[in-house]
Amino acid sequence: MNIVLYNYRTELRKNLKDTFIPLASFANDPSWSEGSIVLEVVLGKTPFKRTAHIEFLVVKANSQYNVILGRSAMMTFGAVTLPVHGMMKFSTPAGIATLYAERRRPIECVQINRTAVNPIFHEDGSISPNPEFLDQKIIIGNTIIKVTREKLYKILATNLDVFAWKDSDMTGVLRxxxxxxxxxxxxxxxxxxxxxxxxxxxxxxxxxxxxxxxxxxxxxxxxxxxxxxxxxxxxxxxxxxxxxxxxxxxxxxxxxxxxxxxxxx
The missing domain is CATH 3.10.10.10 (HIV Type 1 Reverse Transcriptase, subunit A, domain 1)
Structure with missing residues (x-):
């Protein structure tokens, strides 16, 4: 079963067809889809690519995924998945195409594995949270008590990846x-x-x-x-x-x- 997951996208509704197929979660809780829709799916890159029209069930849910390809889509493309290696192979007119999974670390793991970096304190009372960029300074007001300032220092030191330290850090946000x-x-x-x-x-x-x-x-x-x-x-x-x-x-x-x-x- 192929599924389209969405949270706020309403443009799909105008092309939906009524369906009465229930979905069951891992806890056996039934839920109903918004309808079905046929979408054009393209796998691979030129010249190793294939295009097919696949029918999806549209489900309103919060998820990090937009689409889930089921067995029917795999059969249409003749795809073979290798979960251990994070890859999928399927045949195309130009030969065998291979798709690789993105090697992204879960956000939870990144937060757990963060290591604090000691900020650099300057004589004028400012600090450089990132030792690699000493010219980028911040000042925390003297009216804040010492305990609170130390907590702020710790937050900055353990969350350096949140800030843009150079121009290239400001790019890469998904549309x-x-x-x-x-x-x-x-x-x-x-x-x-x-x-x-x-x-x-x-x-x-x-x-x-x-x-x-x-x-x-x-x-x-x-x-x-x-x-x-x-x-x-x-x-x-x-x-x-x-x-x-x-x-x-x-x-x-x-x-x-x-x-x-x-x-x-």
Whole structure:
């Protein structure tokens, strides 16, 4: 039996067919599916891939999986699974294809196996939670009692993986977890700002910053631009530069929120 698990996706409902097949959990508790649906399933990559239309039962449930392929799907693809090796083989017109399972550690195990790292304390009262990035400092207010501050230090030291310490740490978030889109009014003509000149020191910092973001996968080169916005360099308190972008034109083209936040914090 093939199953589609979903929590909040409602776009499936309009194509569902009524079904009266009950499902039983490991505790023999019966549950009813939302219906059945036929979806196109593609396994493998070109040229070692196969496509088939598989019928699924749609079940509303919280799960880390989106789809469960049952025996009928395995028979359709002629697939053979090897659970011990975390792989599956099936035949294609180009030959035998092999799929490998993702080697991800469970979140619970990662949390249990976390080891604390001793933060670096500076003379100005700030600390560097990650010894590998001493320039990234934080300050915990002196009004907080010593016991609470020590607990905060421990939390930071044992959860370094939560924070982005370099540019490449900010990428890799799956789109079904978080995705942002600009709600640009399609009736507005795209605006290309005229290029603004910059002083040599600003221009050099800008080039280095762009190269760093491109290397980290945050920015990518576009051959044919529609919207073009100029970068703006802002001086920080430590006399270094921060690269910003002048999005005034695209902001005008985006509809405003009906219930804006009083403060962004």
């Amino acid at each position: 079904h977890i978080a995705e942002h889109k600009l709600g640009v009014n399609p009736n507005i003509q795209p605006v290309c700002q005229k290029k603004r000149g910059m002083a040599p020191d600003r221009s050099k910092f800008l080039r280095d910053e762009v190269k760093k973001l491109v290397k980290a996968g945050i920015l990518r080169e576009v051959k044919y631009q529609t919207w073009v916005a100029n970068p703006v360099m802002v001086r920080k308190l430590d006399n270094s530069w921060r690269m910003c972008v002048d999005f005034i034109d695209i902001n005008k083209a985006c509809p405003k929120d009906n219930y804006p936040l009083p403060e962004i914090d």
